[in-house]
Amino acid sequence: MTSHVRIGDNRIFMLKQAVLLYQDGSTTLATLHEVKSLHEGAPYLGAGQSVTTGFLERLARGLGASLAPEVLPANILSRTPELIVWWSPEKPRLMFFSDANKDTTELNGRMYPHPALVFMVNDRELLVRALGENRRPTADTRLKNAPYWNTDAHGRVCLGSMRVPEEVSAGSLSVWEDAYFASEFTHPSGAVHLTTHPGGFLRLWSSLARRDRRFPVKFLADANQTLQEFVQKRGES
Amino acid sequence: MSGTADVLSLVGQSDRTMFAMAPWASTSASRRVPTAEQLMAPECGVVLPRLNEVPVEHRFLADDRETIRLAEILVTLGIGAVEDWSQSGRDPTKYASLTLQRWIRNHGGATIDRRFDLDVTLGDRLVDYSDERGPRETLYLIVDPEAAAFAVLRPTLEFLEKIHLRLPATFFTHFVGSLNRWVRVYDFHDAEERVEMLREWYEGEANAEQYEVPDVEGCVPQSLKERPLSLRSLRAIGDTIRRDETRDLVNVLLELCRISKQVRRPEFTEEMGEQLMDSNPPLPCLLAAFSAGDAVAGCFDDEAETALETTPQPNLIIPLKLTEPTSVRQGFRTLGVVCETLAAASRLLDLMPGNDDGVIGREK
Numbered sequence: 093m094t095s096h097v098r099i100g101d102n103r104i105f106m107l108k109q110a111v112l113l114y115q116d117g118s119t120t121l122a123t124l125h126e127v128k129s130l131h132e133g134a135p136y137l138g139a140g141q142s143v144t145t146g147f148l149e150r151l152a153r154g155l156g157a158s159l160a161p162e163v164l165p166a167n168i169l170s171r172t173p174e175l176i177v178w179w180s181p182e183k184p185r186l187m188f189f190s191d192a193n194k195d196t197t198e199l200n201g202r203m204y205p206h207p208a209l210v211f212m213v214n215d216r217e218l219l220v221r222a223l224g225e226n227r228r229p230t231a232d233t234r235l236k237n238a239p240y241w242n243t244d245a246h247g248r249v250c251l252g253s254m255r256v257p258e259e260v261s262a263g264s265l266s267v268w269e270d271a272y273f274a275s276e277f278t279h280p281s282g283a284v285h286l287t288t289h290p291g292g293f294l295r296l297w298s299s300l301a302r303r304d305r306r307f308p309v310k311f312l313a314d315a316n317q318t319l320q321e322f323v324q325k326r327g328e329s
Numbered sequence: 330m331s332g333t334a335d336v337l338s339l340v341g342q343s344d345r346t347m348f349a350m351a352p353w354a355s356t357s358a359s360r361r362v363p364t365a366e367q368l369m370a371p372e373c374g375v376v377l378p379r380l381n382e383v384p385v386e387h388r389f390l391a392d393d394r395e396t397i398r399l400a401e402i403l404v405t406l407g408i409g410a411v412e413d414w415s416q417s418g419r420d421p422t423k424y425a426s427l428t429l430q431r432w433i434r435n436h437g438g439a440t441i442d443r444r445f446d447l448d449v450t451l452g453d454r455l456v457d458y459s460d461e462r463g464p465r466e467t468l469y470l471i472v473d474p475e476a477a478a479f480a481v482l483r484p485t486l487e488f489l490e491k492i493h494l495r496l497p498a499t500f501f502t503h504f505v506g507s508l509n510r511w512v513r514v515y516d517f518h519d520a521e522e523r524v525e526m527l528r529e530w531y532e533g534e535a536n537a538e539q540y541e542v543p544d545v546e547g548c549v550p551q552s553l554k555e556r557p558l559s560l561r562s563l564r565a566i567g568d569t570i571r572r573d574e575t576r577d578l579v580n581v582l583l584e585l586c587r588i589s590k591q592v593r594r595p596e597f598t599e600e601m602g603e604q605l606m607d608s609n610p611p612l613p614c615l616l617a618a619f620s621a622g623d624a625v626a627g628c629f630d631d632e633a634e635t636a637l638e639t640t641p642q643p644n645l646i647i648p649l650k651l652t653e654p655t656s657v658r659q660g661f662r663t664l665g666v667v668c669e670t671l672a673a674a675s676r677l678l679d680l681m682p683g684n685d686d687g688v689i690g691r692e693k
Contacts, residue, residue, distance in 0.1 A: 093438055093445070093668070094475065095429040098452035099399075099468060101391035102422045107383065127380065134381040258460050
């Protein structure tokens, strides 16, 4: 009987196999060897077997480079094992601000109109951009900066107290959106042009509080980036 | 004179013959001293590469609180051994692992390994690598097969039928029943269910008669239709048997039945059911066929192809509540009984004719 202990994230990894690579110029041959142990002394390699496509597929699965088959909804823009990008049409949403000062206290816990947004979850990091038009963007669509605190010039969200969802799948997108808007906006995140509103960020949102109107997209600042660039750069400079 | 001796020369002034070696690959021409290369036999070409400086183990430690609590309980209850603490390198996870290995070894581990290929996992969740763990302060001992063991029944049943008409059914019922109490055994009943399901599928087809299903009914010995004897009657018959092999067979069967019933199987709780929602049935730990390649084995192979499409339920789940040390004691006691049951089954298989092929060859 082989015994294993798996409590929490603690793991004991035992040396089981080794891959040896042989090269001739640009051509590489790989062999897979069992690691065998004597009662005493160093372990040794058993006879090698050619590495098969099946082995590489198992290895890739182990590295997470695979996706469970799922039907993608129409709002998904891009999907790889590491990232998922989707857009969300304009709609009213509840916003929370920290009560650190008088201005934000008055804004806290109110409904506001929001522009259409593009979200990206990349390796459990959340990024947000805004859209100038309320329709599904194409690769060439120019993006706007999301008009929110805690979101930097690259669109990266400082997660802070946000309850980060466990799952990243087509079925969990609304959970990510809800988690984002359920956490408090506390401060500007670095040097970022959040809005072109003449009164700045706080005046923009105070002018929108409880107003039954659409978000004025003319006050969105240009992100100097297309959707294609956003997806490729994944929040990098 | 051999080739090697031919290149040797004497050095030193004493009476003793001594041979000096030149540095590697550099011959001293003036003294005709041979190089090491000349002295060494040519390599044979077959080398086992050794991994002298390669660590054979990496440990990843995160939150140790539950493991430390478990280790404390194991020591307090006398389940864990003091010497394992130093061997573990003072690592609670490794200590728990060594304790588990020791416990299995002391309850027939080597005997079990002759016939069964099983895993025992001590973990905090029922589905490996699931994001959802069980309740806090609750751990589980989980028993599951790596591969199913194989038992051929027909020679034993035919042999027993000559002694008593009802012995084959008695043997089958108690052998399979004792094991089924703890782990899943795939027998002709499972195969019959499979065949029934296949027939239902094919009934709706246009040419249903063209489909052939395994003839499970045809491969079941008539002797199994007899009513099994009670254990008391079996014991009485065992006392009258003179032939050593048969008496041993009956005695080990009785031992298997006795050990198997020493503790009650832990309850399958609602919380376990929630963790295992949408799971497949447990993987069989033993395939009990009548002969190699019969209809029962055929159905087993057929089912095996899809058995892992979704996560299977564990064969056995033993919960350990860290807030109740007695539950840890009871859990390890239960695991001990399971191990001893499997060891008795392994011994019984050794005695059953026609089962030499079921021994698992393992590298030491």
